[in-house]
Amino acid sequence: MVLNSGLPPVLAVSNLVKRYRNGTLANDGISLALQPGEIYGLLGPNGAGKTTLVRQVLGVLRPTSGSISLDGIDVVADPGSARRKIGFLPQGQCDFLGLHVSEMIEYSARLRGMSGSAARRRRDELIEQLDLGSFATTQMHAASGGVRRLAGFAAAIAAPARLLVLDEPTNDVDPIRRQVLWNTIGDLGQQGATVLLVTHNLAEAERFIDRLAIIDGGRIVREGTPSSLRSLVTERLRLELSLSGDVAPHPALTPEPAATGSYLLDQRDLAAVSGWLHALREAGLLLDFRIGPPTLDDIYTAVVAPQRELEAVL
Amino acid sequence: MKALRQYRDLTSMQIRSMRTDLPMIAVIHIAFSVGLVLGYGYLIPDISEATATYLVTGTATQAFVTVGLVMLPQMLSQSKAEGRLEYYLTMPISRELYLLSLISVVAITSLPAVFFALAFGAWHYDLSFHVEPAFIAVAVLAVLSLAGVGVAMAVWSNHPQVVNGFTQLVIFYVLFFSPVLLPASQLPDLLEHTAKLAPPTYAADGIRGTLTDLPSSNVGKDLSVMGGFAVASIALSAFAIRRRG
Numbered sequence: 001m002v003l004n005s006g007l008p009p010v011l012a013v014s015n016l017v018k019r020y021r022n023g024t025l026a027n028d029g030i031s032l033a034l035q036p037g038e039i040y041g042l043l044g045p046n047g048a049g050k051t052t053l054v055r056q057v058l059g060v061l062r063p064t065s066g067s068i069s070l071d072g073i074d075v076v077a078d079p080g081s082a083r084r085k086i087g088f089l090p091q092g093q094c095d096f097l098g099l100h101v102s103e104m105i106e107y108s109a110r111l112r113g114m115s116g117s118a119a120r121r122r123r124d125e126l127i128e129q130l131d132l133g134s135f136a137t138t139q140m141h142a143a144s145g146g147v148r149r150l151a152g153f154a155a156a157i158a159a160p161a162r163l164l165v166l167d168e169p170t171n172d173v174d175p176i177r178r179q180v181l182w183n184t185i186g187d188l189g190q191q192g193a194t195v196l197l198v199t200h201n202l203a204e205a206e207r208f209i210d211r212l213a214i215i216d217g218g219r220i221v222r223e224g225t226p227s228s229l230r231s232l233v234t235e236r237l238r239l240e241l242s243l244s245g246d247v248a249p250h251p252a253l254t255p256e257p258a259a260t261g262s263y264l265l266d267q268r269d270l271a272a273v274s275g276w277l278h279a280l281r282e283a284g285l286l287l288d289f290r291i292g293p294p295t296l297d298d299i300y301t302a303v304v305a306p307q308r309e310l311e312a313v314l
Numbered sequence: 315m316k317a318l319r320q321y322r323d324l325t326s327m328q329i330r331s332m333r334t335d336l337p338m339i340a341v342i343h344i345a346f347s348v349g350l351v352l353g354y355g356y357l358i359p360d361i362s363e364a365t366a367t368y369l370v371t372g373t374a375t376q377a378f379v380t381v382g383l384v385m386l387p388q389m390l391s392q393s394k395a396e397g398r399l400e401y402y403l404t405m406p407i408s409r410e411l412y413l414l415s416l417i418s419v420v421a422i423t424s425l426p427a428v429f430f431a432l433a434f435g436a437w438h439y440d441l442s443f444h445v446e447p448a449f450i451a452v453a454v455l456a457v458l459s460l461a462g463v464g465v466a467m468a469v470w471s472n473h474p475q476v477v478n479g480f481t482q483l484v485i486f487y488v489l490f491f492s493p494v495l496l497p498a499s500q501l502p503d504l505l506e507h508t509a510k511l512a513p514p515t516y517a518a519d520g521i522r523g524t525l526t527d528l529p530s531s532n533v534g535k536d537l538s539v540m541g542g543f544a545v546a547s548i549a550l551s552a553f554a555i556r557r558r559g
Contacts (some may be wrong), residue, residue: 084406096331107424
């Protein structure tokens with residue numbers, strides 16, 4: 001990751017507001033700045049406003065107010081010029097069913113301005129790098145979800161771009177290729193590419209992210225480096241439990257909504273919970289457990305869940 | 315030069331992305347056109363040469379309609395609903411060239427059915443056609459106007475089901491209630507007048523005017539009206555996909 005904080009940001013979003021015609025306020029005053037070479041994570045629950053933000057950055061949705069600048073270009077006024085500087089992997093479909101995997105990559109490179117020979121060279125490079133050789137002539141509709149995802153990723157990074165917007169890049173990708181994909185994203189950061197990464201796969205992403213923002217209700221509720229955000233939950237530990245019966249969790253445990261059998265606990269309650277685990281083991285109800293430090297998942301849960309509870313009360 | 319390269323890339327990308335479906339689509343449309351030529355003939359046992367000529371040229375027009383005004387809007391609205399259209403729009407490509415490439419694919423897809431309708435009809439009813447040079451202009455503007463209106467339908471509607479339903483009505487109208495396959499004089503006044511607002515009417519008239527000696531064709535007027543429909547619909551579509559919510 002090559003961070004050049006002295007340089008102007010590659011992407012600068014300022015006071016961005018998007019209210020849809022039906023009245024939904026999807027983005028409510030979002031501001032962020034991505035430095036050259038930075039890998040910036042965007043986290044948030046479904047409906048938080050991440051996709052709306054991304055669509056405005058891509059110039060396919062006009063903000064209600066606020067500004068977006070990409071490499072000095074006003075995205076709102078001149079989205080066409082801005083698009084020439086962006087590589088994009090959408091969360092949904094980006095594949096053209098009858099195209100071969102190799103054609104998908106090559107056409108993306110050509111349409112993003114590369115010459116025919118350069119596009120073919122880049123296609124071959126990416127096929128080798130992402131281990132897609134055995135699928136190069138597979139039609140997209142016949143490829144597995146993971147291969148289609150990788151082909152879409154390759155298409156997004158096929159041509160040089162100032163900003164890469166990657167929305168859930170590892171969905172459906174097998175563990176080995178997922179590692180290759182993360183390494184490629186890391187390499188892109190090392191080479192100076194700026195990456196806006198939308199993901200729920202925090203455990204994997206946190207090794208590569210320089211900074212992240214947690215977005216909820218259309219607002220950025222926390223922003224910082226993974227280590228600075230981890231300090232929000234340093235008092236907490238993560239407990240993963242596998243039980244054989246219907247056992248109520250210890251009162252000190254806070255269940256994680258996104259992961260069954262996963263709980264957060266305050267370090268001060270560790271002794272009490274250890275005693276409870278011991279008792280369960282004695283009773284033959286404890287199959288397995290694991291206690292570890294907090295992850296980005298825990299930060300996310302710690303930040304978003306209280307926000308939701310507050311909104312429910314109000 | 316750059317625009318030409320982009321148009322070529324977009325068109326070949328779309329053709330290749332439909333490589334599995336295109337042959338099947340072409341065969342189905344050929345079968346549909348040949349079926350119409352035969353089927354309508356069964357309705358009229360002692361069909362006259364003029365009626366057969368009207369039927370065969372109407373069937374050729376119908377092939378343009380089925381692909382441009384039915385298949386294309388259905389595919390495009392589905393693509394829009396699934397987010398594929400927006401993916402195209404996130405690329406640094408010209409919106410107009412993208413639309414033009416879509417329409418080109420439609421033209422290529424419909425040509426075999428048009429050819430087979432004319433060739434099979436000529437053989438089956440022992441007809442002869444005299445192709446005037448203006449036929450090429452008529453065919454190009456027929457595709458541009460019909461597919462242009464088809465694209466406009468798809469990009470202005472947010473509901474693929476509505477587009478699908480509407481396109482079914484279009485084909486129903488063209489087959490049974492328009493001067494494409496039925497002489498205008500046999501239609502009720504209301505349909506005869508409303509047909510003046512429908513681009514298939516001018517496509518059919520232009521095809522007849524440049525292939526046959528059937529009376530009452532005004533090719534100049536047909537070309538003008540189809541040109542108007544093409545420009546207006548493509549401009550409206552480009553405006554729709556340039557809109558950013």
